Amino acid sequence: MMGTRVLPLLAAAAVLAGCSVLPSWVPFTGPEKPKPAELRPNPNLIGVREAWKASIGKIDFPLVVAVHGNTAMVADSGGAVIALDADTGRELWRASAGAPLAAGVGSDGTTAAVVTRNNELVALSAGKELWRQKLNALSYTPPLVAGARVFVLGGDRTISAFDGATGRRLWTQQRQGEPLVLREPGVLLAVRDTLVVGQGGRLSGLNPLNGTARWDAPIATARGINDVERLVDLVGRVSRVDDSICARAFQAAVGCVDAAAGRAVWTQRASGSAGIHGDAAAIYGTESTGIVVGWRRDNGQRTWTNDTLLHRGVGTPLALGRSVVVGDSFGFVHLLSREDGTLLNRLATDGSGMAAAPTAAGNTLVVVTRNGGVYGFAPQ
Template sequence: MISTASRTLIVLGLAAALGGCSLFPGMSMPSFFGGGGAEKPKPVELPPSPNLVAVRPAWTARVGEVALPLTVNTAGGAVTVASSDGTVAVIDAATGRDVWRASAGGPIAAGAGSDGKLVAVVTRSNELVALSAGKEAWRQKLAAGGYTAPFVAGGRVFVLTADRAVSAFDGQTGRKLWTQQRPGEALVLRHAGVMLAVGDTLVAGLSGRLVGLNPANGSIRWEAPLASPRGINDVERLVDLVGSVSRVDNTVCARAFQANVGCVDASRGALLWTKPANGFQGVHGDDKLVYGTEADGKLVAWKRENGDRAWVSDRLQYRELSAPLLLGRSVVIGDSNGNVHMLSREDGTLLNRLTTDGSAIASAPVAAGNTLVVVTRSGGIYGFVPQ
């Protein structure tokens, strides 16, 4: 069951017909999305933290409220964060001090992408805005809105928009270089999608497929389906890939919203395996296991070689969990009460619990150098250093 707070993160938007326009956050959902007025299950009680992993609070910072599908970017020893009011902040991961802070000139719908020099966000007015050293470098109008942080690499900015198109822009001038649009279902999730580089291939999530594109011209090199549309109406047929992903060498593992988790060999576009999984947050992993949180709060570890379940933990059930991060011997997960749980990679037992400001963790935790960084919905940014 998905609570009202979680539904805010997965509001549906009409993509092609309405140019990325979305329904109102918090609007009642069909019963199979957890709506219908049913009483939500009570979260499991949290035991005292055993403090088996030593972690110290290092610093705190703030931005505005984070109601957008946030991606916390780490590059060049800095953490880049965007808030709904248009603030973009680049923060030194070691000290928590601002490297620079600027405005995108309007509310932000998706962000932030960065290569350590150029930062890019998508505004609610469907503009792609690039900033450098605290100043606007350029902006371009997009044909549709976007919920996925732009991907900045190789002197280019790549954008995945809600009309299921991928576009490339020159990083220095903002000139559009190409657009590749693929047909898809009528609905799209208001949730961060998938876009990354694997070797010389740009990999993006389009509907239920991972698609490999030539970053020079947008031509499609391969497609690998992780999930297929099902059902008799547009809502039931909704299928999208959600970030974050787990990449090890050429293997990329990702989640299809409330359908499957699967892995693809991105060097040749070969589907390695898929397994049913009922979740809406991304995954993380290593060369042995892929980890993900389900909609009911279970943490699942799948074997990377074949997708078989290695173990399942219900210790955080119904606590509205973020996507996970692997850090040392821990799987790090945030919840809707601002807790950051550090669980054993071996079996999901609790190692430590960290606290923030009490508001929900806004995105997957990230590691920047030696610092664990989490961002809350109320705009708190917290740096922790494992000892």
């Protein structure tokens, strides 16, 4: 996904339940746009082929691909939601949310959920609408569908739970924070019997039955003299291995939290704005300049950096097999070595840039572009 860049406050946008919302990306308006790095020759060191291609409408919201087994669910800006067989690209079902989308897709494999720009939470199953519920504020984070419930992280920092079968609101909790939030997916996941949520620069563990707090662990603390400088919201995706959850705070830090103990293990300053991913040994992320970085998972020390993709708008990575997969704003997908960050292979799409972070579904790498191209790549 394209790296996040912040608008000046005088151009900042809508007021949302007391919070201003900054767009996830805006065109560069400085005196001289940095020149993207020229691509080096493709070494083609690992075999990857395009297995299939599907199409949806254009995408201008922060899409997250929902995966359950071999099924990948995607959505477009107009409200179409599609489930695909990740092995073949065959369409399993298609539905409409009835309005343009602001967030999606979340799914447990049976129920899919999205949020419209009309502030409606819409639940779907097998191509049919189950229910819809009005929200108090817009959300940019895909709903979490888990435990027969649907959880929503609102742009006003509310956390709400809904009955998965009926849509009945079960509880709502709100935490105060800085006055600005990002128009970007936040952190919302289930870890054992705890709902883990990003609120400002902190990871919080909540009781999913009633929303009460169990623990709170800081990744970054707001600093600065204005609201933009103090913005440290946690951004998705995160890297989870058992009880270790690692996340990025916008333009401030990366860090890992022990969810069993409810404490921060380490944090390191980092200037990126896109989510991270990782494995048991390391986590991987991109900086705002386009540098790709690996950190040791146990202590946060850097293991390698790759500066060959400067100013190419690289976004959230995916750790997959031998590779760290990153897409750029020119429609290329780069497969870097987990060991040292060197280029292993490069894949081309339609040139419109990434609309979602690369995602693994079964044995397939799924990539979605802003023009609505959905690509399935498989190892040869």
